[in-house]
Amino acid sequence: MKEAEIGLIGLGTMGAALALNIADNGFDIAVWNRTTARTREFHAGAGELAPRIIPTESLKELVESIKQPRAIILMVPAGDAVDEQIAALRPLLGPQDLIIDAGNANFRDTNRRASEAAGPFLGIGVSGGETGARYGPSIMGGGDKEHWDRVYPVLSAISAKYEGAPCATWMGEAGAGHFVKAVHNGIEYADMQMIAEIYGIMRDGMGMTASAIGEVFDRWNNGVLQSYLIEISGKVAGTVDAATGKPLLDVIVDAAGQKGTGRWTVIEAQHLGTPVPAIDAAVTARNLSSRREERATGQALFGAGSGALAQGTLDMANLENALIAGKIMCYAQGFSMIAAASDQFGWALPLPEIAKVWREGCIIRSAMLNDMASALEDEPTRNLLFAPSFAEQVKAAQEDLRLTVIESARAGLAAPALSSSLAWFDTMRRARGTANMIQGQRDFFGLHGFARLDTGATGQHGPWAE
Structure with a gap:
């Protein structure tokens, strides 16, 4: 036999x-x-x-x-x-x-x-x-x-x-392999959500048809954003429903499913103390998408507004750059989480090899991953956001991300993953933040202590301790 x-x-x-x-x-x-x-x-x-x-x-x-x-x-x-x-x-x-x-x-x-x-x-x-x-x-x-x-x-x-x-x-x-796969899926959630947000801006904010949106994605897939998810987004947007003759997107129920891997990623990020706000926002957005009856109640109560952008406020270049910046930030958050897990669990996870293994076959395969692998080989412990090639791209694109988030908010269009990525970026580029207020509050109500900037002394208390 x-x-x-x-x-x-x-x-x-x-x-x-x-x-x-x-x-x-x-x-x-x-x-x-x-x-x-x-x-x-x-x-x-x-x-x-x-x-x-x-x-x-x-x-x-x-x-x-x-x-x-x-x-x-x-x-x-x-x-x-x-x-x-x-x-x-x-x-x-x-x-x-x-x-x-x-x-x-x-x-x-x-x-x-x-x-x-x-x-x-x-x-x-x-x-x-x-x-x-x-x-x-x-x-x-x-x-x-x-x-x-x-x-x-x-x-x-x-x-x-x-x-x-x-x-x-x-x-x-x-479990190192399954951990890396979970982070992969978390990045996948965030990437898909950001693409969906850009789609929503084009559909509701600019009044574009699904086929026109598909053409934009097809064009973007020949540039910096070249990736499997952009490729299939163009194909999905350009598909016509055989039963109705309408764009297929117009007959698909707007409630996204999930199998739990994105949720696992968010939970583990909290355990590790490493922020992945784009992934967190994407998981939250999927959960909210399932609440269709509640969302209908909200629209009846508050109104959805026109959602239309003011004439000339955003163009395709703005949106493309916003997506480029958001994508880089999303991957940077994911790789930072992998690095934190490597330290926490003693795995010595091979970050450059992870970027390489994602270059083909997987859902998040992208032209960016080759440059990410090179950046991680040069300095594995550095946040990808600070790698020279990606830092230059973010510098060039961050104002378009900011403009996209501002105009979406002004029009009442939800863009949670793009918005959270922008907030993460603004936090990451400011040496002096606002957590000193939180430390003062914690010391006031719980005498948790704080460190001083001028002397470096720790375990300090305000006058209320007396």
Whole structure:
């Protein structure tokens, strides 16, 4: 009986695509799904790749179909389902058999699973959606390096390639890979939100049609903003609904879904004490988008206003520069968070390599990432905002970001991610802030103490302490 080089559990959208990718790259793969009918359906539809796929109808059969030492990828929903699958699978495995959780797991769960594992365990982040999983995702590995090295030939082969280099990198121990994937998703949330805000300004503030907006995004995709998300935004805006003949955007309900990774990023940023306001604003905006009835009540009570911008206040160049500045700030916040986690958890996360692994295959792939990788190689501990190439771009674009936020606010158009990025920027460029007032307040009501600017003495109190 033929033995597979690797196994996979879970033939949902992502699992099926990943299995086909593995087979397409010349590896025999054994697959199992909780529903046997789905396994048979998947194998029957695999076409010319079917000979490389071994469908199995029990966990025992799956395990017996894989060469030793075995490696089995889990593509099941995050949470309890992963623990249940591991519990069912581990008794069937040998001491050197490797379990790989490739779902969107919370890195703290991955830390726990790695510490509790009765055998080798990896947690890897996989980005790129269904198309990426099928034809080349970005892969972020976490766990023992020796276990990563065992399966790297498969993972590097199936990953996306940037100028021939695999977009698959080991990030560090335990949950490091899933942590980096969560921050990736947080940046994704913020980038998408800022694009949506610019779309709203063009639609409501300038009265532009969806097709005209799509043309703008298409044009921007040939410049500094070149990225997967700008590319697909142009395609989405330019698509016509077959059922109604209207622009597709005009028939899509304005309530955005989420699977939790952005929320995890915001929560961990608070634990780490590292601000990611653009991501925070994006998560909040998605939550607010679901409150459609409340928003309708608000419009009936307060009115939405025309939302129209005053003639000549903003043009496409202003909006493009605002998005450039916002994007740089969003990535800078994300990489600062990764750096903070590297220190906190002792992971030595490879920031330049993270930028490189995101250059292809993943949702946030962008032309900027190559320059970001170079900037991080030059000085890994420096905030990307202060890297010379990005500092110059922000200097050139920040007034357009400011103008965009001002005119949006004046017209009553919400731009939370752009606004929060501007506030972050203004805070980051002012050596003397206003937290001295907060320290005075804290000392007044709680005698928490403060440090003096003139002497450097700490633990000082105001006269109220007497």
